[in-house]
């Protein structure tokens with residue numbers, strides 16, 4: 001350091017640094033060739049970690065080299081990973097802060113514009129992902145996330161073994177998933193996929209059968225229970241749509257209660273549900289059907305699973321619960337993929353967890369227009385969770 005300035009009033013510290021003579025091993029930033037002499041030099045100001053409560057700027061003397069291959073180029077400086085005016089450790093600090101707080105909060109803390117924080121975070125995540133090893137894909141999950149009326153659907157592919165999202169695609173057509181197989185995997189990697197957990201959604205199945213024909217398709221609990229939730233919601237709407245005033249008021253806001261499992265409800269909430277069921281037996285029956293379908297995945301033998309499904313469908317008789325009859329038909333049409341759960345054990349709840357993480361990111365961040373950024377963010381989230389679990393185990 002050969003110069004410093006301190007602005008006590010505005011809490012700003014500025015430092016000027018340069019390397020000692022004789023300590024110059026310069027590297028071409030494009031090809032990595034080494035040089036001992038500089039072509040010329042100039043100064044670059046970057047923001048560094050704060051010193052005490054002082055916002056700190058470091059002015060660094062930078063050199064250019066005259067490379068026979070690349071021409072006149074800036075030297076490579078590992079501490080300055082990008083053209084942006086921030087040191088690497090400053091970017092790391094901002095990136096780490098973004099892991100547990102929203103970009104808006106981090107922006108306020110570091111006194112930076114929100115767009116700058118996002119750009120730093122993106123570079124931080126990109127550096128992380130290029131440096132790590134990516135495990136092979138043997139068990140894949142495919143799911144869709146509903147983004148809203150305008151953007152509609154997002155197709156999410158994840159690795160069930162690592163719990164990490166791998167790829168996002170707009171919409172949920174066969175072509176959407178085709179793109180994943182085409183762009184992200186080679187033929188050998190496609191053959192390596194043993195099992196895929198998907199929703200009972202025809203386009204996905206068709207795509208998987210085309211690109212990974214040896215892969216077994218499993219319709220897992222999470223997806224089927226989503227359909228059961230849709231069915232009970234439909235019963236609720238059908239039953240209470242025509243009811244006026246007082247009763248409609250009672251039903252209002254009870255939707256999530258019906259979608260929540262009984263064992264997860266507090267006593268007060270259970271009572272609210274019971275009041276609702278006292279008004280309408282059909283809804284009560286539908287709730288019991290939804291709750292008992294869950295038990296289908298306790299069975300480990302195909303025969304037992306079929307028997308349970310049969311007895312579940314027997315309960316539908318004479319009930320006139322159209323949405324559940326439709327669900328039963330759907331289950332029969334996809335029976336093979338449901339039974340595949342007995343043949344190939346896949347971890348339950350992974351697709352659900354990945355889905356939940358992405359939704360919480362979307363809620364927190366609002367407007368992830370850049371899907372690449374959203375994906376990196378979700379991957380980092382999954383990876384740090386695993387690291388945390390491993391750490392806890394070791395301790």
Ligand SMILES: [Zn+2]
Pocket residue numbers: 028029030031032033067068069070071073
């Ligand atoms: Zn060069």
